[in-house]
Amino acid sequence: DTAVSQTPKYLVTQMGNDKSIKCEQNLGHDTMYWYKQDSKKFLKIMFSYNNKELIINETVPNRFSPKSPDKAHLNLHINSLELGDSAVYFCASSQRTTSKPHNEQFFGPGTRLTVL
Amino acid sequence: GNSVTQMEGPVTLSEEAFLTINCTYTATGYPSLFWYVQYPGEGLQLLLKATKADDKGSNKGFEATYRKETTSFHLEKGSVQVSDSAVYFCALMRYSGSARQLTFGSGTQLTVLP
Numbered sequence: 001d002t003a004v005s006q007t008p009k010y011l012v013t014q015m016g017n018d019k020s021i022k023c024e025q026n027l028g029h030d031t032m033y034w035y036k037q038d039s040k041k042f043l044k045i046m047f048s049y050n051n052k053e054l055i056i057n058e059t060v061p062n063r064f065s066p067k068s069p070d071k072a073h074l075n076l077h078i079n080s081l082e083l084g085d086s087a088v089y090f091c092a093s094s095q096r097t098t099s100k101p102h103n104e105q106f107f108g109p110g111t112r113l114t115v116l
Numbered sequence: 117g118n119s120v121t122q123m124e125g126p127v128t129l130s131e132e133a134f135l136t137i138n139c140t141y142t143a144t145g146y147p148s149l150f151w152y153v154q155y156p157g158e159g160l161q162l163l164l165k166a167t168k169a170d171d172k173g174s175n176k177g178f179e180a181t182y183r184k185e186t187t188s189f190h191l192e193k194g195s196v197q198v199s200d201s202a203v204y205f206c207a208l209m210r211y212s213g214s215a216r217q218l219t220f221g222s223g224t225q226l227t228v229l230p
Contacts, residue, residue, distance in 0.1 A: 004159070031216075041203055041223040043160075048217070056217055090159055096216065105218060107152075107159035 003027050004108035006091050012114045013081055021076045021111045023091030031055075032074035033092040033105065034066060043090070049074055050096060078113075086115045118143040122206050122221030129196055129228050137191040137224045139180075139206035147208040149173075149182055149189040150218070154203040163191075163204070196228045 004025045013019055025032065033056070034046040048056035049068045063079040078085060091108040123138040141149065148167045152160040164173030169184035178193045189206060206221040 041154075041225070043205065043220040043223070045217055045219075092160075094216070103216075104162045104165070107161070109157075109159045 004091055004093055004106050006089075006108040006111050008111060009109065010112050010114075012116065014116055015081055015083060017081050018077070018079045019081060019113070020078070021089055021091075021113070023074045023076070023108055025072055025091075025093040025106070025108075027093055027095070027106060029093040029095045029106075030071055031094050031096050032068065032071075033094075034074065034076050035090040035092065035107075037088040037090060037110070039087070047074075047076075081113075081115045083115050086113055088112050118147065118208060118210050118219050120206050120208055120219055120221035122224050125203075125223070126225035126227060129226070131198055131228055131230055132195045133228075135191070135193040135196045135200075135226070137204055137206075137226070139189045139191065139221060141187050141189065141206075141208050143187075143208055143210060145210070146184075147210050149180070150207040150209065151178070151180055151189070151191050152205040152207060152220075154205065154223070156202070160205065196226075198228045198230050201226055201228045 007022045031050045033048045037043045046060050047066045052068045065077045067075045088110045090110045092105040094103045094105040119142045121140050150165045151163040153163045154160045164175040166173040166182035172181045180189050180191045203223045203225050205223045207218045
C-alpha cells in the first residue's frame with residue numbers, strides 16, 4: 001500500500017548511457033514532481049506535471065525528459081548520462097484543490113543514481 | 117527571488133536536550149512555510165506547516181511559528197530523542213502560474229546521542 005513508489009531504488013551506470021526512473025502514486029493525486037538531491041543534501045525541483053500537463057520546468061538540461069502517461073505515473077528519462085547527474089532523485093505527488101491550496105507533497109523513497 | 121536559509125549543520129545533541137534549528141526566508145507575497153524531515157534512507161515527510169503569519173505548526177513535539185516581521189520559521193523541540201536523528205528541511209511554497217512550487221533550504225543534519 002505504498003503511496004509513492006519509485007523504481008529502481010539504486011541505479012549504477014556508465015557515462016553516456018540512457019536510463020529511466022519510474023514513479024507511481026496510488027493516492028489519486030493530480031500533480032507529480034521530480035526533485036534532485038545532490039551530495040550535500042540540497043533539494044531542487046526539476047519538473048512538475050498537473051493532470052499530465054507540464055507546469056514546472058526548471059533550468060534542467062534537455063537530456064532530462066519527463067513523461068507522464070497518466071495521472072498516476074511520472075517517469076524520468078535521462079540521455080547521455082554525465083558524472084554530474086549522480087544524485088538522489090525524488091518523486092513526489094500532491095492534490096491541487098482550490099479549497100486547500102497548500103496541500104502536502106508526498107515523497108517517494110528516492111532513487112540513488114551513480115554515474116561512473 | 118524566493119529563497120530559504122537554514123542553520124548550518126550538523127547538529128549533535130544529547131537525548132532530552134532542547135533543539136532549535138533556525139530558518140529564515142525571502143519571498144514575495146505571503147508564502148506557506150513547511151518543515152520536512154528525512155530519516156536515513158527514506159524520502160521526505162512533512163513534519164509541520166504554517167500558512168499565514170503568526171500561525172504555529174506543531175507535530176510530534178516539534179513546533180515552529182510563522183514570523184512575518186522577522187521572516188523566520190524556526191523549528192523547536194523541548195526534549196529530543198534518539199529517534200529524532202534525521203535531516204530537517206525548511207521550505208516555502210510559492211505559486212508559479214498554476215503550480216505550487218516548494219523551495220527548500222539546504223537541510224540540517226541532526227544527530228541525537230543516547
